[in-house]
Amino acid sequence: MRAGVIVAGGRSTRFGDSDKAVAELSGTPMIRRVADRLGQVVDELVVNCRDDQVDAIDAALSGHAFDPAFALDEDPDQGPMAGIATGLGAVEGEYAAVVACDMPFVDPAFISYLFERAASHEAAVPRPDEWFQTTQAVYHADAMRAACRRALERGEHKVVEPIFDLDYVVVEREDVLEHTSLETFENLNTREEFEAAAERF
Ligand SMILES: Nc1nc2c(ncn2[C@@H]2O[C@H](COP(=O)(O)OP(=O)(O)OP(=O)(O)O)[C@@H](O)[C@H]2O)c(=O)[nH]1
């Protein structure tokens, strides 16, 4: 059983005074686009966000093939790593693909490939350039959650930190490009980026 976790508990400060997760991208809320794509390759879907986001996100996802479960941040604004840990705590599957809510071009076939690469390890994390794409990666849910907890206890908030505590597979640029295009990692932060991206759907 494969799980999908959409991390959406951020404040969208670069976007402005509304939540980018539910902002419409060419007529469809961004998180809906992520759920539609991720939903093609997983058996369950969990959304991590704050309590005050649930109604709008639920409406944005209404009628989706999966009735997503919500994993709410008990202590909001602790950063994406805390959100990942919270989301992973709510999955039933052994492995979960974590995807940020602001990656509407996420490639389902690439997520499938990440599940294959993660098998018998604790994570498969793409590194298309110098940065690890920790918010588009597949994790062994329990192992990653424990690693996040340990990192947070050490006062570490960088999302990459728990990875180093795991048996992780790096999916290097060459491998990434063999299976998808870099568009899969594109994340939208500003209204300008939204407007430019909307034209591509
Ligand atoms: N649960 C949770 N998720 C977060 C938090 N901060 C960011 N995220 C999520 O992590 C992903 C990437 O974060 P950003 O692109 O920085 O999003 P953001 O923080 O909402 O936007 P900015 O305020 O403009 O940085 C998005 O899916 C966010 O929803 C947080 O404190 N808690």
Ligand SMILES: [Mg+2]
């Ligand atoms: Mg942020």
